Amino acid sequence: MTERKLTFSGAVNEALHQAMQQDRNVICYGLGVDDPKGVFGTTLGLKEKFGPKRVFDMPTSENAMTGIAIGASLNGIRPVMTHQRLDFFLLAMDQLVNNAAKWRYMFGGKRSIPITIRLILGRGWGQGPTHSQNLQAWFAHIPGLKVVMPTTAADAKGLLLSSIFDPDPVVFLEHRWLHNLIGDVPQGDARVPFGKAQLLNKGNDVTIVSFSYMTIEALHTMELLKKNGVNCDLIDLRTICPLDWESVFTSVKKTGRLLVLDTSNETCSVAGEIVARVSMELFGALKSAPVRMALPDFPSPTSPALSKAFYQGAEDIVKAVAGMLGKKISIDDLKKQHTSPHDVPGDWFKGPF
Amino acid sequence: MAQKQKISHELLRRMKHIRLVEETIAERYSEGKMRCPTHLCTGQEAVSAAVGLALRPDDFAVSSHRAHGHYLGKGGDVNAMMAEIYGKATGCSAGKGGSMHLIDESVGFMGSTAIVGGTVPVGVGLGLSIQLHGTTQVSCVFLGDGAVEEGVFFESMNFAVLRKLPVLFICENNFYSVYSPLSVRQPKGRAIYKMVEAMGCPAEKGDGNDVEAVYKKVLKTAGQIRRGKGPYFLEFDTYRWREHCGPNFDNDLGYRTNQEYLKWKKRDPILLFEKKSLGRKDVSRQDIAKMETDIKQAVDMAFAFAENSPFPSVDELGKDVYTK
Incomplete structure (x- = not known):
């Protein structure tokens, strides 16, 4: 596959465009996903291309909106939620831990929860105690969740595609300091498998x-x-x-x-x-x-x-x-x-x- | 049988079925074979039976800890439920969920979970999926008076109203959250359904022990929802006869009075409706006798199925954490 130079955030954006193009059941929502900045550029153009039914801004209701993603996923929808700061997502730990992570196990394998939760984390610029927490260990501690942390632009795209089409709940952690990093990114459906360093x-x-x-x-x-x-x-x-x-x-x-x-x-x-x-x-x-x-x-x-x-x-x-x-x-x-x-x-x- | 008689018959049958399952669990719980917390709905059968019958099999429903009635009312498999409570491999959740985690997707019962308010957004999300797919289904969320105190309830209701989602909220108000009465949890004089109405969701209150009234109300409301009118909230007063969790009566503890319990027991939804149906000749005494025999047989068979089913093998322990 041909590669071009893309930023990490551009690669995330490309993965979202491709996933939504490939599968009409993929939806994307989160605070500010359709605002002029498009979550550091990662969600730009999605609403214009796929319409407001599939790409939408949401109420500041992190917990319910996570449960809503779970419910929608029970009927064939593949939601991708986006949070500009991981810290705000802590309000949704109930739905993530008690429902998304457990659903498959506690119902004897009847149903998986194919949701992707993009969380942006970071460091520096005085973001301080509640705007820069890196809580990957919390998520990794919970059986039933998959935890993804890409470094390169190519992996940002490839791992996000794998996350969206994975049958289980995925927490996709994007470091803010990587968003502007430029790298070679393959075109097409260049999924990167989980568990391969x-x-x-x-x-x-x-x-x-x-x-x-x-x-x-x-x-x-x-x-x-x-x-x-x-x-x-x-x-x-x-x-x-x-x-x-x-x-x-x-x-x-x-x-x-x-x-x-x-x-x-x-x-x-x-x-x-x-x-x-x-x-x-x-x-x-x-x-x-x-x-x-x-x-x-x-x-x-x-x-x-x-x-x-x-x-x-x-x-x-x-x-x-x-x-x-x-x-x-x-x-x-x-x-x-x-x-x-x-x-x-x-x-x-x-x-x- | 005319349609009206059929409905009376079926409402009565569903209530009696739920009652016998619950009372048999209570009777046999001390055997120590049902080894999980179990929240019985004896006394609250009317809402379960009526909602289950008024909804279509392809409508969705989610519930919380006290879900046996909701599951059975919606048509859930009683054998799979009893096997689940016995922790057996043949249980609806393969023995991994127990009484508080029931599922029968074949009748639209999408799951019950144990955290108060936990499935409220899940039901709203099912509503979103219905809207996205453009079908005429309804997503029904069973919740109690305690769940409306959770933040997630307000968040979920807000979104359901905002997006005009096809969600029917069925709130059974039984006045107690474990031992905590409404008076220590919600301001005096503020009705739940009025509060919901103020959030922009049409809401009504009804008698949760009048199965026919509940049925009619739900049938009408579900029809409106199917026509794209958005969410609706129905609050029904009712009363659990037994303790919050477990097989016993606990009126001796002092958190509620025996007098209050007896007052509600007099308003037993099954006796009330049986009397009414007999009076109208919707059912005969023979019909009821036959119905009771059939139910007894089905419930006995369900317990036997549960007892005779194998436990899950230890290999199952680590399975189904992930799909792959």
Whole structure:
């Protein structure tokens, strides 16, 4: 399939257009899906093309609108809900956890709930305690939910298509700092399967397991590490549930060292789960203690003076890898490359969110 | 039999069927074989029977924890329900749901769940799907007086009114949420149906122990909904005879009076309608005797089916979490 350059948000938009074109039962709703900004560009043009019956703005009723998606899905509809901030979706945890996740199991396999819930999460720009939570671990903790966290533009498209046509409820987590990232995106129905991680860099020294935005930070370190004689396997998980344990285990068996990056708070994190599982399954293969790099267990602060110490990035990853190998690696080059302030994805970003 | 007599006969039959199932559960619960929380609707059979008969088999219905009557009234398979309560593989939810998770999609009963108000938006979503598909079905949401206190009820009602969805809300007001009376939960003098009306949904109140009145009201209302008039809310006063959850009477606890219970027992929906039907000669004593024998046989068979069915094998434990 031919590829072109698209932004991550453009790729999401293309996936929505294709899914709605392919299946007239796909509907798309959420606060602001048809507003002039189109949820960071991801829903632009949908209403014009597919009409107001299938693409609509909604009342600020996150919980009921999730239950409504569940009910509609029982009669053949495939709803895609969009929330501009994950934090607001917390009001819908009842419908997600008690109904969507359980429906198939609690009715003995009678019916699945094919709904997709797009949640945008992020970091920086003073979004603070209730506008930047990364709660993938909450969702991954609930049997019955699938949890998807794309990093690249191609995966944004391919995984969203897979989510929409998946028979089970999918929580699709988009990191705001990825929306403007440009990448090669295949044309057509280029679905990416769940549970298949992508190896973005190959090396024998350390296994870095990552997902979503932290994979970008890790990619920034690969060249510097290589210059210093350190080669890492960089595994981008793509989906948190199902999780590609095979790729993780295969790599750790080879390297004997594991660093897991997470975009959320440390305790009970996805990173913690990966460290636990690897420690239990591959205890004998480990050459050093596994490391998880996640946020400290505080709410996200607003002031740039505080968020600078709260969030981690490429420089911290280099330090962690060097520490695991007992090496000293200068991060001066990385510091020089990082010209934009710490609280934005790039100089182009001027807020407001 | 004339149509009117047929309806009387069927309303009576459905009520008696529900009553016998519930009372047999109560009688046999102490055997310890029905190992799940069980919310009986003895005394509330009229709404279940009437709504079930007034709706079409292809109309949808969802319900909550006290759903046996709604399921059976809609025509749900009694064998599968009893097997479910016994935790058997042949249960309607393969033994994974129990009394609070009933489903029989073949008669449009799309599911009952245990969280108060939890299926209200699901029923509204079914209404949205009906509107999108352009069929003439109705989606019926059974709820209680407690569910209208949940935020999700207001959110769901707002959307149903906004989009003129084909949803029929059937609110059984039995005055208690577990042991909590309405007086500690809702302001005095504010009727539920009036509050709903103020939200833009046409609403009426009726006697939930008058099966014929409920039937007529639902038939008329469902017809309007089918013609695209949007949602409708019907509130019916009624009374559960037994405890909130379980097989016993609990009027001795003091949260409600025995006097109140006896007052409602006198208004037993089955006795009231039986008397009326006999008086009008819609049914004869022989009809009733035959009906009772048939029901007894069906209920005995359902319990036997449940008892004799196999438990799910342990391999089922991890199945059906995901489709694939």
